[in-house]
Amino acid sequence: MGHPTVPLIYTYAHSQRKKDKSSRLDPYPPNDNLNNALGAIRVLGLELIEDELKPHLNTVLTNIKERNKGAAEQVVISGILPILALSLRTRGPLTVLTAKLVAELAKESVIRKGFGDSGLCTALLSVMTSPDQEVLFHAARAISRTSYDSSKLQELLLRRGAVPRLVAILLRFPDEEALEEVCLQALCNVSGMGVAEEAGMVWERGASVRPGESVFHGVSPHTCGFASSVILVCVSQWAPGQYAVKIEVFQRCSSSFWSLHGNRQGAGWFRFSTLGSCSNLYKVIKFSTKNVPRTKSLRTRVFHSLL
Structure with a gap:
C-alpha cells in the first residue's frame, strides 16, 4: 500500500537497458543522436534553413546507410517524411542532400510504405526536370526502390507521369551511364517488373x-x-x-x-x-x-x- 511501484519498475527497466542493450525490455535501444536529429528536423523543417538542417539530415543519412538497429522505425515514428517532401519541392540548397536521403530511406520497406501519403512520391517526380544530374540520379533511384514491390505506389507513380519523366532524362543525357542505368531500373520497377538492385x-x-x-x-x-x-x-x-x-x-x-x-x-x-x-x-x-x-x-x- 502506497509504495511507488510504477517508478520502481521504470527505474529497474531503465537500469537494465543501460546494463544490457540486447535486453528484451528494449529490443531497439534509442539512438540519442538520431532522435535529436529527427526532433530538430521536425521543429526546423518548415523553415528549411540550410545551415541548421544540413547536419541533422546528414545524421539521419549516416544512420540509415549503416542500417543501425531500429533507425528505420525511429524515422517512421518521427513523422519527418512530409518535411522531406517539402524540402524537395522547394528546390533549395538542400535538394541534393534530401534526394540522397530519400533514396536511402526508400531501401527500407517499413519507411517507403509511407511515401505515398506523405507526398514524397509526387515530390520526387517534381524534381525530375532539374538540370542537376546528381538530383536526377538520386530521385530516379528513390523511385526505383519505392516502386520495387508496391503495386499501389507503382500505380500512383504511373498516374503522376513517372514514365515520361524517366524517358525524358534518358533522352536528355544519353552519355551518362550511371544516370541511364538507374532510370532504366526505375522504368522496369514502375512497370511492375520487380528488378532488384542485387540482381x-x-x-x-x-x-x-x-x-x-x-x-x-x-x-x-x-x-x-x-x-x-x-x-x-x-x-x-x-x-x-x-x-x-x-x-x-x-x-x-x-x-x-x-x-x-x-x-x-x-x-x-x-x-x-x-x-x-x-x-x-x-x-x-x-x-x-x-x-x-x-x-x-x-x-x-x-x-x-x-x-
Missing part, C-alpha cells in the same frame, strides 16, 4: 531500327551459370512530350544448358514474358502517351504507340 543488371545500348527510337538491353546473370534474364527496353518519341515504351523479358540459355539437353546448336533465346503481364503493358503505354485524341479507342492508341 546485378548490366545495361547497354542496342542498335535502333527506327528514327527516334532508343533500345536498351539489360542482362542479369543467373547464379547457376546456365541462363540469364534479358530485359529489352524500347523507347520511342513520336511527338513532343509523347513517348512509347515497350519492355520485354527474355530468357537466354547458354550453350552448356543446351548441351545438357541434347541440343548442339549453341546458345538460344526464348521469350519469357512481356512486362510480367499484358495488363502492365497496357498500363505503361496508357500513362506514357498523353494528348492522344480521345476519339481513338484504347486498342487503337496502344497499337499506334507501338508503331
Whole structure:
C-alpha cells in the first residue's frame, strides 16, 4: 500500500537497458543522436534553413546507410517524411542532400510504405526536370526502390507521369551511364517488373531500327551459370512530350544448358514474358502517351504507340 511501484519498475527497466542493450525490455535501444536529429528536423523543417538542417539530415543519412538497429522505425515514428517532401519541392540548397536521403530511406520497406501519403512520391517526380544530374540520379533511384514491390505506389507513380519523366532524362543525357542505368531500373520497377538492385543488371545500348527510337538491353546473370534474364527496353518519341515504351523479358540459355539437353546448336533465346503481364503493358503505354485524341479507342492508341 502506497509504495511507488510504477517508478520502481521504470527505474529497474531503465537500469537494465543501460546494463544490457540486447535486453528484451528494449529490443531497439534509442539512438540519442538520431532522435535529436529527427526532433530538430521536425521543429526546423518548415523553415528549411540550410545551415541548421544540413547536419541533422546528414545524421539521419549516416544512420540509415549503416542500417543501425531500429533507425528505420525511429524515422517512421518521427513523422519527418512530409518535411522531406517539402524540402524537395522547394528546390533549395538542400535538394541534393534530401534526394540522397530519400533514396536511402526508400531501401527500407517499413519507411517507403509511407511515401505515398506523405507526398514524397509526387515530390520526387517534381524534381525530375532539374538540370542537376546528381538530383536526377538520386530521385530516379528513390523511385526505383519505392516502386520495387508496391503495386499501389507503382500505380500512383504511373498516374503522376513517372514514365515520361524517366524517358525524358534518358533522352536528355544519353552519355551518362550511371544516370541511364538507374532510370532504366526505375522504368522496369514502375512497370511492375520487380528488378532488384542485387540482381546485378548490366545495361547497354542496342542498335535502333527506327528514327527516334532508343533500345536498351539489360542482362542479369543467373547464379547457376546456365541462363540469364534479358530485359529489352524500347523507347520511342513520336511527338513532343509523347513517348512509347515497350519492355520485354527474355530468357537466354547458354550453350552448356543446351548441351545438357541434347541440343548442339549453341546458345538460344526464348521469350519469357512481356512486362510480367499484358495488363502492365497496357498500363505503361496508357500513362506514357498523353494528348492522344480521345476519339481513338484504347486498342487503337496502344497499337499506334507501338508503331
